[in-house]
Structures are given as C-alpha cells and as structure tokens.
Amino acid sequence: MSTMKSIYTYQIEGIALQTGDIICTMNGKPDILPGEFWRFIGRLVPGDVDHVAIYVGPNGRCIEAGGHGVIKFTVFDGQWNTERMARLRGLLCDTFYGIASPIDGLEVSEEEQTEMRLRVAAYCLSQVGKPYNLNFLNADTEETFYCSQLAYKAYQQIGINLNTGLAMEQLPGTNAIIYPQEIWDGFPHRAAKRDLPQQNTQLVATPSS
Numbered sequence: 001m002s003t004m005k006s007i008y009t010y011q012i013e014g015i016a017l018q019t020g021d022i023i024c025t026m027n028g029k030p031d032i033l034p035g036e037f038w039r040f041i042g043r044l045v046p047g048d049v050d051h052v053a054i055y056v057g058p059n060g061r062c063i064e065a066g067g068h069g070v071i072k073f074t075v076f077d078g079q080w081n082t083e084r085m086a087r088l089r090g091l092l093c094d095t096f097y098g099i100a101s102p103i104d105g106l107e108v109s110e111e112e113q114t115e116m117r118l119r120v121a122a123y124c125l126s127q128v129g130k131p132y133n134l135n136f137l138n139a140d141t142e143e144t145f146y147c148s149q150l151a152y153k154a155y156q157q158i159g160i161n162l163n164t165g166l167a168m169e170q171l172p173g174t175n176a177i178i179y180p181q182e183i184w185d186g187f188p189h190r191a192a193k194r195d196l197p198q199q200n201t202q203l204v205a206t207p208s209s
Contacts, residue, residue: 004121007114008057011078015190017099020117022151023053023062024184025080025094047181051094052147054154056121063124065145066090069131070124098191100183102160116158123154136177139163148178162186 007019017023027050053064053073060075067090076084080096103116133144139152152162164186165175 004056004118004125006058007117008055008059010055010057010060010075012055012060012075012099013078013080013096013192015099015192017055017101018117019055019057020103020120020154021055022100022102022183023055023075024049024097024100024180024189025051025053026097027051027092027094047179047184049097049180049184051092052100052151052180052183054120054124054151055099056124063121063128063150064089065127065130065132065147065150066092067132070127070129070145070150072125072128096192098184098189100187100189102155102162102183102187103158104188119157120154123157124150127153137174139176139178146178148180148183151183152178 004019009016009018011017012023026048051064051066053062055062060078062073062075064071064073068088071088073085073088075081082093082095086093103113103120106113106116108116127142127145127150131144133141133146133149135141135144136146136149139149142153145153148162155162162183163175163178164182
C-alpha cells in the first residue's frame with residue numbers, strides 16, 4: 001500500500017483544500033464542444049454535482065475513478081483547466097464546483113485529524129490502476145471503483161459513512177448508490193464563486209442499506 005507522511009495544502013480556483021478533501025465537479029463546460037456532451041451525461045446523474053476526486057497532494061496531485069479506472073492526475077497552477085487534463089482523464093470534461101470536507105467539524109484532535117486524512121489518501125493511492133465499476137449498485141466491492149464509491153470506501157476506513165441514503169425517486173434500491181451530490185449535500189463544503197445552472201432531478205432520502 002502506498003503511504004503518505006505529510007498533509008499537503010493547496011488551492012483550486014482560490015478555494016483552500018487539504019489532503020483527503022473531496023473535489024466536486026459538474027459535468028460539462030459550456031464554451032467547448034466536448035463540454036456539451038458531458039453536460040448531457042451530467043443530466044443523467046441526480047443533482048448538480050456529477051463527479052468527485054480526492055486531493056492527496058503534493059502540488060495538485062489528485063486521485064479519481066473514471067473512464068480509465070483509478071488514476072492519478074495533477075491540477076496545475078491551482079486552475080481547474082479541464083481541457084489540459086482531459087486526455088489523461090479519459091476525455092472527461094467538467095467544471096469545478098467546490099470542495100467537500102467530511103473531516104471538517106469533527107470533534108477530534110489535530111493529531112487524529114492528520115491521521116484520518118493520511119489514511120484516506122493512502123487508501124486512494126493504493127487503488128490506482130484498478131478498473132472502473134459500471135455496477136453502481138455495488139458500492140462495497142474493492143475490485144473496481146466509480147468516482148464517489150472510491151471516496152466512500154476511503155472514508156469508510158476512518159468511520160465516516162458518505163452514503164446518506166439518497167435515492168432516485170421511484171427506483172427501489174438506488175439508495176445503495178453513492179451519489180456525488182449526497183457527498184456535497186451531506187458534509188461541510190466550500191462552493192466555487194460562480195453562477196452554476198441548476199438541475200431539477202429529484203432526490204429522496206431513504207434509509208441507507
């Protein structure tokens with residue numbers, strides 16, 4: 001397993017984040033052609049937040065599960081330049097939405113928080129190279145991963161459950177899916193300072209399975 005010994009701080013689009021924080025994005029980018037395709041894909045995912053990645057550091061290094069499986073990529077110069085990162089990320093085109101920090105606000109010591117962040121990062125790094133999980137209902141496998149499942153399993157290691165019970169209305173069993181939107185809604189977060197279009201897909205809270 002990959003190990004980390006330091007907590008790294010960084011900024012993306014002016015928003016501070018630390019090792020273990022979750023980067024939230026919205027599919028698509030209005031001013032480029034591939035962005036229109038990803039905006040359509042984003043409409044299939046409930047809520048505004050369609051994708052997540054985990055910041056591990058240093059210097060903008062992140063982990064995500066996408067079309068190329070679990071990969072490392074770098075956010076250069078603190079700017080979410082989706083065109084620059086697209087080839088490495090399986091042509092994913094997205095817009096930075098903000099940062100979710102599930103560890104923020106916990107009544108734990110600084111030492112405990114540091115250990116928690118390091119464990120989240122180490123878990124994510126140890127999954128690099130695994131394939132993408134197309135079975136969204138199976139969030140408990142560790143053989144394959146989709147984006148929010150990777151964050152879910154990483155935080156599960158430190159006793160934080162990112163599955164808040166969100167489900168797609170009239171589709172039984174979909175509360176087993178870990179939605180990017182529920183990570184944003186369920187935990188402390190910092191939004192990017194920009195106007196973002198709202199989606200109207202309805203979510204309902206149901207008991208987590």
